[in-house]
Amino acid sequence: MKHPAYHLRANKAVDRLTLVDAIRRLEKLSEDLADYTYYGFGGPYLEDFRLLYEFFPELEMVSFESNADTYKRQRFHTPCHSTRLKLKKTEFKSFLARYAPGDEKSIFWLDYIGLEFSYFEEFMTLLGVISPDSLVKITLRCEPSDFLDRDETEQKKKREEFRARFQALLPSASSEPPLQFEQFAKLIQDMLQIAAEKALPSGLPLRFLPISSFCYADGVGMFTLTGVVFTRAEEEKVRHAFRSWHLANLNWAKPKTIDVPTLSTKERLHLQKRLPCYTNPGRTLTNALGYLIDVDRTKTESKLRQYSDFHRYFPYFMKAIP
Amino acid sequence: MSRTSQAQYAPVDASPVKSFFVYMLTRDIKLEEAILDLLDNCVDGILRAEGKTNKTTQKPYDGFWAEIKFSRDSFSIADNCGGIPWNLHNYAFRMGRPPDRPPDTPGTVGVYGIGMKRAIFKMGKRCLISTQNGEHTYDVEIEPEWTADEKAWNIPVHPGKKTMKEDGTTVVVGDLHPAIRDRFGADGKSFKSDLELMISTHYAFIIDKGFQVKINGDVIRARATRLIFTKSIRNQKKEVIRPFIFKTKAHGVDVFLTVGFTRPIPSQDEIASEQEEKRYSSLDAGWTVICNGRAVLYCDRSELTGWGEAGVPRYHTQFIAISGIVEFNSDDASKLPTTTTKRGIDASSALYLQIKNKMREGMRLFTDYTNKWKLRPDESKKQIESGDSLSLEEIKSESKRLDFRPTKKSIPAGSQFKPELPLPKKIDPQTRRISFVKSKADVEEVAQYLFENRNADPSAVGDRCFTLIQKEAQK
Numbered sequence: 001m002k003h004p005a006y007h008l009r010a011n012k013a014v015d016r017l018t019l020v021d022a023i024r025r026l027e028k029l030s031e032d033l034a035d036y037t038y039y040g041f042g043g044p045y046l047e048d049f050r051l052l053y054e055f056f057p058e059l060e061m062v063s064f065e066s067n068a069d070t071y072k073r074q075r076f077h078t079p080c081h082s083t084r085l086k087l088k089k090t091e092f093k094s095f096l097a098r099y100a101p102g103d104e105k106s107i108f109w110l111d112y113i114g115l116e117f118s119y120f121e122e123f124m125t126l127l128g129v130i131s132p133d134s135l136v137k138i139t140l141r142c143e144p145s146d147f148l149d150r151d152e153t154e155q156k157k158k159r160e161e162f163r164a165r166f167q168a169l170l171p172s173a174s175s176e177p178p179l180q181f182e183q184f185a186k187l188i189q190d191m192l193q194i195a196a197e198k199a200l201p202s203g204l205p206l207r208f209l210p211i212s213s214f215c216y217a218d219g220v221g222m223f224t225l226t227g228v229v230f231t232r233a234e235e236e237k238v239r240h241a242f243r244s245w246h247l248a249n250l251n252w253a254k255p256k257t258i259d260v261p262t263l264s265t266k267e268r269l270h271l272q273k274r275l276p277c278y279t280n281p282g283r284t285l286t287n288a289l290g291y292l293i294d295v296d297r298t299k300t301e302s303k304l305r306q307y308s309d310f311h312r313y314f315p316y317f318m319k320a321i322p
Numbered sequence: 323m324s325r326t327s328q329a330q331y332a333p334v335d336a337s338p339v340k341s342f343f344v345y346m347l348t349r350d351i352k353l354e355e356a357i358l359d360l361l362d363n364c365v366d367g368i369l370r371a372e373g374k375t376n377k378t379t380q381k382p383y384d385g386f387w388a389e390i391k392f393s394r395d396s397f398s399i400a401d402n403c404g405g406i407p408w409n410l411h412n413y414a415f416r417m418g419r420p421p422d423r424p425p426d427t428p429g430t431v432g433v434y435g436i437g438m439k440r441a442i443f444k445m446g447k448r449c450l451i452s453t454q455n456g457e458h459t460y461d462v463e464i465e466p467e468w469t470a471d472e473k474a475w476n477i478p479v480h481p482g483k484k485t486m487k488e489d490g491t492t493v494v495v496g497d498l499h500p501a502i503r504d505r506f507g508a509d510g511k512s513f514k515s516d517l518e519l520m521i522s523t524h525y526a527f528i529i530d531k532g533f534q535v536k537i538n539g540d541v542i543r544a545r546a547t548r549l550i551f552t553k554s555i556r557n558q559k560k561e562v563i564r565p566f567i568f569k570t571k572a573h574g575v576d577v578f579l580t581v582g583f584t585r586p587i588p589s590q591d592e593i594a595s596e597q598e599e600k601r602y603s604s605l606d607a608g609w610t611v612i613c614n615g616r617a618v619l620y621c622d623r624s625e626l627t628g629w630g631e632a633g634v635p636r637y638h639t640q641f642i643a644i645s646g647i648v649e650f651n652s653d654d655a656s657k658l659p660t661t662t663t664k665r666g667i668d669a670s671s672a673l674y675l676q677i678k679n680k681m682r683e684g685m686r687l688f689t690d691y692t693n694k695w696k697l698r699p700d701e702s703k704k705q706i707e708s709g710d711s712l713s714l715e716e717i718k719s720e721s722k723r724l725d726f727r728p729t730k731k732s733i734p735a736g737s738q739f740k741p742e743l744p745l746p747k748k749i750d751p752q753t754r755r756i757s758f759v760k761s762k763a764d765v766e767e768v769a770q771y772l773f774e775n776r777n778a779d780p781s782a783v784g785d786r787c788f789t790l791i792q793k794e795a796q797k
Contacts, residue, residue, distance in 0.1 A: 067763060069763070118601070164606075168515075168520065169515070169518070170515060170519075172518055172540055174522070174543040193511050195510045199507030201504075201505075202508045202509050203501065207508075252511075
């Protein structure tokens with residue numbers, strides 16, 4: 001089975017590190033992170049598991065994989081002992097049917113690579129069974145070109161197919177898949193908001209609150225939403241835990257775009273002394289470099305604003321001798 | 323007291339209890355359906371404003387609108403549909419329909435005189451109804467104290483504070499019940515999505531006639547069922563894909579029934595994958611029943627509409643392409659086969675039971691076609707895709723060219739068009755079907771090897787494998 005080089009995708013790497021930040025703030029809701037279990041899809045390199053073990057060695061971790069060869073590669077790449085990480089050779093859907101957490105708190109990352117109605121159903125099912133103070137992150141494909149076609153009839157069919165597949169979750173019965181990436185990401189976020197409201201309606205004691213949402217493209221567009229499930233009476237406590245985070249999105253606002261620039265290590269070290277930068281970071285960092293890194297000044301400032309926002313999450317890719 | 327002595331029994335009090343109307347009757351209806359009742363009143367208003375509509379055009383309701391707004395604090399619906407005539411004020415606000423009410427305008431759906439009041443009490447304790455009809459402009463205000471007072475049955479009426487640009491009615495509901503406040507507030511996004519879907523499907527036929535509905539500023543587009551119809555001009559062949567049609571007039575009700583395909587029949591792979599993993603959040607399959615323009619049942623796939631009865635198989639994914647519409651129209655709404663909520667069928671109605679026979683007769687044609695062609699979905703796809711996808715009105719118009727036959731033996735008598743659907747050439751009795759299951763990864767690997775395409779159709783992969791081995795065997 002072929003896999004993209006997940007570990008070399010810069011924007012995805014940034015998104016992964018924002019999860020680390022979110023978990024740090026989640027700690028404010030719980031006495032001990034050791035009470036939590038992390039569940040993820042891992043992929044062949046178990047990159048998220050490697051990262052979480054590095055930052056939170058007290059977390060128990062469980063990975064799901066249904067492909068036999070990918071499972072073998074996971075066993076090869078396991079970042080820690082099996083007492084900490086359990087590799088399950090199963091489909092997530094099958095796990096979900098048996099999942100009964102009781103009081104156990106969980107962190108889930110439903111890291112899908114496509115966009116299917118069944119993924120929204122799994123998200124809703126999970127919200128319906130998960131215990132309070134748990135965190136759920138979901139990633140979905142967000143590619144407007146999937147619904148475009150040179151042939152007008154084919155394109156009409158694709159767009160009609162989109163409506164038929166997702167109708168029950170669309171904010172408007174006549175919603176079309178938008179052509180623009182950021183607008184498409186907002187539509188997927190709206191669909192997840194509707195799914196969350198349906199899974200945990202106001203009459204129930206638990207609620208899902210978003211804490212961050214991002215869209216990014218390392219070749220293919222993706223959207224990712226992270227949120228917390230909690231007892232409604234605890235809402236202020238939850239909001240307080242995440243309010244000060246500069247990446248927080250607690251009100252279903254427009255998703256933030258991750259589009260980090262390609263900078264050399266030397267450039268990054270040069271900019272480091274000016275960070276964090278709170279006033280006009282795009283212009284400040286462009287002036288600090290003294291040259292453009294994109295086609296014009298506006299785009300350069302925009303890229304460096306991104307760098308300012310995400311520099312703490314930005315991975316270093318180095319040449320290493322094995 | 324001795325059994326033989328005569329007891330003095332006072333008459334029992336059988337007067338209505340207000341809380342029954344305010345708190346109990348409201349449980350019989352979903353919030354979305356209650357709001358549709360208010361929309362029904364808007365459309366009934368248009369019909370009363372006869373003379374303003376142009377019935378000869380395809381869009382007789384052009385220029386008429388209703389606007390729904392909701393938030394966690396209030397709900398409102400405003401329209402320009404003619405207002406409530408002052409001569410109806412003693413009836414429009416009564417709990418139930420008094421027998422001396424003058425007969426209503428043909429085509430309206432109000433029968434029981436409960437819809438508006440039930441919708442208001444479903445949502446909140448306070449309401450202001452402002453209406454303008456001709457020279458009369460007046461406000462009717464219901465306050466929480468009124469709903470709590472068992473003895474007070476009169477509601478004060480005041481002259482309208484504002485003159486409206488056009489005749490119409492605005493209903494504003496406040497003091498919302500806590501559960502309603504949550505649905506309009508915290509769950510507002512999902513509620514709007516559900517309400518919009520319901521209006522776009524249940525009101526599709528009214529919207530198509532020009533009526534405009536807005537929810538919180540967004541205009542709702544109609545989502546009507548469309549059936550495949552091969553037009554005779556394009557195709558002279560007899561055996562083509564067209565819907566079954568039956569029409570009649572019985573018990574003072576005009577009935578138009580049609581059933582056919584909405585899309586190509588599914589392949590075996592599609593059926594298997596849909597059963598394993600739900601790909602579609604909703605389906606157009608099943609029966610839609612329309613009474614005086616409003617859908618009272620939408621895409622039903624149960625015994626209520628004849629599935630799984632009298633030779634019709636139970637609904638299954640393989641019948642995903644079959645859909646039907648039955649339209650009942652009557653000047654007297656009490657003759658329509660609906661329940662009091664107007665969102666359900668009165669399954670015991672004699673008229674409906676008779677029409678259901680025809681629904682099953684039509685359905686059998688298409689379940690039979692599906693079964694005959696299910697192993698050749700590609701050939702069937704070509705037949706279905708060569709037709710046009712027509713709305714109910716377009717089918718009615720196109721059906722004028724069809725050869726309708728009288729159905730004197732059926733009850734009720736009417737006329738029908740029974741399409742001659744294509745039949746596959748006889749399957750050679752020597753053929754055998756082979757089917758087997760392999761892991762997805764293995765199928766993709768072989769597909770890549772044979773077709774240089776991992777996503778090639780699994781049945782094509784299996785077929786090619788067999789052909790290759792057969793050649794080996796024949797060497």
